[in-house]
Amino acid sequence: MQEYLDMIVSLLPGLWLSILMATVSILIGIPLGFVAGLILNGSNKALRWLTIALVEIFRGFPALLTLYLVYFGLAEIITLDRFAAVVAAFGVTTAAYTAEIFRASIASVPRGQVEAAQALALTKKQITSRVVLPHVLNIAVPPVIGIAIITFQGTALAYAIGAKELLGSAYSIGMINFRVLEPLLVAALLYLLFTSLLAWMEILADRRVARISGTSFDGGAGAARRRQRRQRKTGFDASVLNTPASKITQ
Amino acid sequence: MTTTPEGTLALSAQQIRKSFGGKEILHGISVDVKKGEHIAIIGPSGSGKSTFIRCLNLLETPDHGTIDLHGERVFDAVEKTPAKSVRALRKRVGMVFQSFNLFATHTALENVSLAQRLVLERSKTDAVDRSEELLERVGLKKHMHKHPSQLSGGQQQRVAIARSLALDPEVILFDEPTSAIDPEMRVEVLRVMKELAEGGMTMMTVTHEIEFAKEAADRAMFLADGELLEIGPAAEILTDPSNERIRRFVNALSGVI
Numbered sequence: 001m002q003e004y005l006d007m008i009v010s011l012l013p014g015l016w017l018s019i020l021m022a023t024v025s026i027l028i029g030i031p032l033g034f035v036a037g038l039i040l041n042g043s044n045k046a047l048r049w050l051t052i053a054l055v056e057i058f059r060g061f062p063a064l065l066t067l068y069l070v071y072f073g074l075a076e077i078i079t080l081d082r083f084a085a086v087v088a089a090f091g092v093t094t095a096a097y098t099a100e101i102f103r104a105s106i107a108s109v110p111r112g113q114v115e116a117a118q119a120l121a122l123t124k125k126q127i128t129s130r131v132v133l134p135h136v137l138n139i140a141v142p143p144v145i146g147i148a149i150i151t152f153q154g155t156a157l158a159y160a161i162g163a164k165e166l167l168g169s170a171y172s173i174g175m176i177n178f179r180v181l182e183p184l185l186v187a188a189l190l191y192l193l194f195t196s197l198l199a200w201m202e203i204l205a206d207r208r209v210a211r212i213s214g215t216s217f218d219g220g221a222g223a224a225r226r227r228q229r230r231q232r233k234t235g236f237d238a239s240v241l242n243t244p245a246s247k248i249t250q
Numbered sequence: 251m252t253t254t255p256e257g258t259l260a261l262s263a264q265q266i267r268k269s270f271g272g273k274e275i276l277h278g279i280s281v282d283v284k285k286g287e288h289i290a291i292i293g294p295s296g297s298g299k300s301t302f303i304r305c306l307n308l309l310e311t312p313d314h315g316t317i318d319l320h321g322e323r324v325f326d327a328v329e330k331t332p333a334k335s336v337r338a339l340r341k342r343v344g345m346v347f348q349s350f351n352l353f354a355t356h357t358a359l360e361n362v363s364l365a366q367r368l369v370l371e372r373s374k375t376d377a378v379d380r381s382e383e384l385l386e387r388v389g390l391k392k393h394m395h396k397h398p399s400q401l402s403g404g405q406q407q408r409v410a411i412a413r414s415l416a417l418d419p420e421v422i423l424f425d426e427p428t429s430a431i432d433p434e435m436r437v438e439v440l441r442v443m444k445e446l447a448e449g450g451m452t453m454m455t456v457t458h459e460i461e462f463a464k465e466a467a468d469r470a471m472f473l474a475d476g477e478l479l480e481i482g483p484a485a486e487i488l489t490d491p492s493n494e495r496i497r498r499f500v501n502a503l504s505g506v507i
Contacts, residue, residue: 116351120365121340
């Protein structure tokens with residue numbers, strides 16, 4: 001038992017490095033992904049195509065290949081230490097994956113939300129920050145946590161360039177004692193624990209979205225559309241109710 | 251129309267034209283709305299009712315025409331209207347939408363407070379006080395901490411009315427306010443609107459609720475194919491329409507075959 005506790009303690013610096021790498025990658029990736037999402041919804045064609053290309057490239061490359069390209073490829077130009085290479089590579093990978101989430105979230109803000117804010121004389125900036133952004137974040141947070149989990153697990157790839165993150169540490173410990181399996185299993189447990197924590201946050205965020213938005217996000221526009229469709233079919237608004245005056249005045 | 255002294259006109263829209271994709275939807279519509287007056291806008295689908303009302307707070311920019319508020323020119327299609335003037339107009343002309351469009355991520359209270367905080371720059375306490383007062387007025391104070399998705403259509407629309415009132419507008423435009431609400435829930439919205447109209451609020455309402463228009467509107471204007479067919483006392487126009495087109499329309503809505 002003591003042996004395993006010691007192992008966990010000796011793996012903690014590795015776990016810490018993994019968490020740190022993932023956190024910095026996510027902190028780089030999410031803002032970049034958000035900006036990409038804005039551009040993908042924007043009207044600047046050149047910027048949009050450039051962004052589409054970048055997103056496809058970094059989603060198309062295996063993350064390990066991106067890491068190699070950054071670590072070894074950029075070494076020709078500037079020398080990056082391992083940590084910098086890892087967070088640069090995984091930062092852009094995370095950005096590429098979250099870009100699509102943000103693009104879809106921004107596109108899903110119903111037009112009526114913006115119109116209502118315009119009708120209330122809000123400025124463009126206020127509409128973006130107080131109406132559109134809360135909406136986007138509300139939708140985007142659960143899937144972005146999903147990407148964060150993948151990024152966290154992806155830090156194991158940093159082992160390939162010799163970083164002493166969780167997997168690398170476990171392997172080193174194993175090499176010292178020539179017993180690789182135990183430290184790997186302990187590392188697996190730590191990955192699992194931390195990932196479960198993130199997954200639990202994802203569920204909480206999901207519930208929050210469901211609570212706030214109900215089943216649909218359009219605030220009744222769906223019902224209105226269905227009614228309009230009916231109306232087009234039948235030629236006049238069959239749902240019209242001639243409320244007796246007595247009922248209105250009571 | 252009766253001659254009205256210029257000063258008592260709350261809103262005057264003249265020769266409003268609007269095209270979409272080269273097709274003219276509004277062929278120059280004019281209306282003078284007196285202070286405290288409630289005008290119902292009636293007409294078949296596609297007649298341009300919604301487009302017209304949306305032009306009045308510049309959610310659509312008219313291609314031609316002018317808009318005056320209390321005798322002050324606030325829009326003229328020949329000049330570009332700066333964003334600041336557009337906002338100034340919208341502050342004075344409220345809008346209630348067919349699909350409510352409450353801010354989905356905000357509670358009822360926050361929906362009503364938001365513009366007070368951002369546009370009127372009221373303090374949080376003042377904004378909340380006023381919001382509670384308005385929600386009380388539309389009978390929803392006990393639901394003020396709920397999100398729109400937790401409210402019925404009729405309740406959402408009443409919150410939307412309170413939200414619009416929060417800016418103390420001079421005119422409120424209603425774009426088919428009850429069309430997306432289940433029939434039994436409409437009454438509560440119509441009652442709030444009737445109270446508003448009786449309280450002296452200047453209102454324009456696009457509606458298919460003929461009985462409500464007769465009862466609660468002072469005048470009715472009938473649009474067809476982007477033209478103003480007739481305007482006059484609501485009860486008169488809608489009870490016994492002399493115009494054949496209006497008669498057919500009103501009869502169809504009343505279920506007369």
